[in-house]
Structures are given as C-alpha cells and as structure tokens.
Amino acid sequence: MVSIIFLIDKVKYNIYVLFDILTNEMKLYEETQIKIKDSQNDKLTLEVFDSNNFSESGYFKSVIHPMLAPGHEVELINWLKLVGIIPQRQTCQGAGTSDKCRRPMSWEPTKGLDNFTWKCAGCHKRKGIRENSVFHDIKCTFKDAIRSVLGWSKGTDSDTISKILNVRKHVVISTFNLCSRIANSFIEKHKAEWQLGGPGVIVLVLVYPEGCAEFTKTTSSSSSHTPILCLAEVKDVPPRYWFHSLNRYYTTDQEELANKTAMETIRKIVRPGSILVCNYFSSVCSLQSLQPLRDSYPTIVSTLILSQFDNERVILSKNLETIWATALRICEEAQLCNLSEVPDFLINQMWRQRFGSESFEVLINQFFVF
Numbered sequence: 001m002v003s004i005i006f007l008i009d010k011v012k013y014n015i016y017v018l019f020d021i022l023t024n025e026m027k028l029y030e031e032t033q034i035k036i037k038d039s040q041n042d043k044l045t046l047e048v049f050d051s052n053n054f055s056e057s058g059y060f061k062s063v064i065h066p067m068l069a070p071g072h073e074v075e076l077i078n079w080l081k082l083v084g085i086i087p088q089r090q091t092c093q094g095a096g097t098s099d100k101c102r103r104p105m106s107w108e109p110t111k112g113l114d115n116f117t118w119k120c121a122g123c124h125k126r127k128g129i130r131e132n133s134v135f136h137d138i139k140c141t142f143k144d145a146i147r148s149v150l151g152w153s154k155g156t157d158s159d160t161i162s163k164i165l166n167v168r169k170h171v172v173i174s175t176f177n178l179c180s181r182i183a184n185s186f187i188e189k190h191k192a193e194w195q196l197g198g199p200g201v202i203v204l205v206l207v208y209p210e211g212c213a214e215f216t217k218t219t220s221s222s223s224s225h226t227p228i229l230c231l232a233e234v235k236d237v238p239p240r241y242w243f244h245s246l247n248r249y250y251t252t253d254q255e256e257l258a259n260k261t262a263m264e265t266i267r268k269i270v271r272p273g274s275i276l277v278c279n280y281f282s283s284v285c286s287l288q289s290l291q292p293l294r295d296s297y298p299t300i301v302s303t304l305i306l307s308q309f310d311n312e313r314v315i316l317s318k319n320l321e322t323i324w325a326t327a328l329r330i331c332e333e334a335q336l337c338n339l340s341e342v343p344d345f346l347i348n349q350m351w352r353q354r355f356g357s358e359s360f361e362v363l364i365n366q367f368f369v370f
C-alpha cells in the first residue's frame, strides 16, 4: 500500500525536491540583483550613466558613445542615415511644375534640432530628415533619443532619464513607448523563442496578487492592484518568466474572463507537455480552473498538494517565496505604473531578462528594420 502511494506521488515529490534544490541558487541570484539595484540608485549623472553602460554593453561603448560626445552630432546623423534608422533618400511629393520636382531631394545643412534637411531643387520644399523614421514623433535631439533608448534597455526610469538629459519627461516617455512598440513587435515575430517549458519541464503559474498571499506578507488581494499572470520556467537560475497583465476582476463574469485570458496566454507561451504547478485556492488559475488545459498539459499539480511533503527542514511555501522573489518585485513595481503603462512595463522587464547586457544592442538593431 505504501509503495503504491509512493509511485503515485513520485512525480510530485520530484517537483517538490527540485524546488528545494533551486532555492539555494535563487538566494544567491537574488542577493546579486539587490546589490545591482542599490548601486543603480546612486546619484546618477550623465557621465556615470554612460560609464555604467560601458561594462554592460560593449556595443554602446565602442560604436555609439563616441558619436554622443559634444561636437560629433553630424557623425551621429550620418551614422543613423548610413544604417537606415533615418531615410537615406527622399523624393519630393510636391506638385511643382518644374521637372526637377519629384526627383531625389538634396541633403542640405540647416539650423535647428537636426542640423540637416531634405530640399527639393524644383519647388524648394523641405522635408525633415526624421520623417518616415521611427524618430518622427520624438521631439528631442537624436543624441538624447539614443540615450533614452539606452535608458529603456537598462531599466532606468523616465524621471531619472529626464533629469540627466534635461529633456521633458513626456518626450522621454514617448521614446520609451517607441521602444516598447519595437520590442513587442520583435516578440510577436519571434514567439517560439519566447516560449517556456517543454515536455517534463515545470512551469509555475501564479496570478499576482491573490496567488502570492500564501507565501508572502508583502502583498494582499487588494482590489486596487492590477492582476498579473506570472509564468516561470523552473529549469535554470534565474528562472525565465512571462508576464501578462489581466483586467481587474470583482464579479464572477470578470473572473471567468480573466481565466479565459490567462488560459489563452498559457497555451500561447507554455509549450505542450510542460508540468503546470498552480495554486489550489485562487479565483483565477486555480487547480480547478486550469483543468481545460489538460489536453496539452497532462500533469497539473497544486502547491497545496506538494506541501504535503513538508518536513522540518523543507517547507514548500518558503522555497516558493524565494523562487518567486524576482517576479514579485516586478509585479509590485508594476503597480506604481498607470494602468495603461503596465503592459509596456512588463515588456521592458521581459526584454531585459531575456537579453541582459545585449538589451540595447538587440533593440537598436530592430530600429533598422521596424
């Protein structure tokens, strides 16, 4: 009898043990993350901001930074043109009668933000050099825009960037929004690379804040929170995450809708055959509500069932608290955003998590093709 129970529980027990093994590695990872965060909170000047990024992005140091030095504006503009971030040619669309109209416009120096302009030899009409580029609606110098992109890639907040560049905050935010759009479009195009799990790989499923109540005191199921579906692949340290903000749910209908969105996201992000570990009691993503996913994920277990293995040395909720620490911090930080900004904030987090020190380089390369 004992051995039959043991066989049934073996998978669950293995999951339980894996969480314990992962926890020690996660503790070390967490400590490093907190140290990095503290050092970023030092008073930031432009010099410090730039040099902080030297170690992180060799691309920024060797390719971009020399062009941001005072007096190198033309060099930067020529580079943007050369690589195709701004158009390499423009044709006058004016209805001038001259036969010179509707031909390639000429590149002329001018006073103003961009140093150059396109000019039609026929009707003399001018066209801005950032027209038809991703920077079209960004109202600051290219230099400040590039540093704002760097700030986004590094997770620096818009207030700090606004202060160190002396650029209005709404302008920085418009650049941040541009970065999010470009990152989102990249993610959509490369969906398969962003998926989590796979046959036999554990993926934790949790909805912030209600799903966190059992292992952390820092959150509550307050109705003022934006719920966030968190998925974590339990394989390597740091775990890979996926975040998706949900609409707030107060009524049964809203709960159903949130469950539907959550399940659609799981099907899109989690590879079939993964083992899902969820909460037993939870209005969204509970063990019960995830049952329709069994066709793709035959093993779905709850943390309540796993905690039956708890002993004096190992307590599941303590281990989960450590494993979830990074995700929780991200969800809590997301609550400081306006509701409409939460999805962009989450994209930023996932981008940096995925590309690390190459976040800026990968992003700026998407500006060429966007």
Ligand SMILES: [Zn+2]
Pocket (backbone or CB within 6 Å): 092, 093, 094, 095, 096, 100, 101, 102, 120, 121, 122, 123, 124, 125
């Ligand atoms: Zn013309």
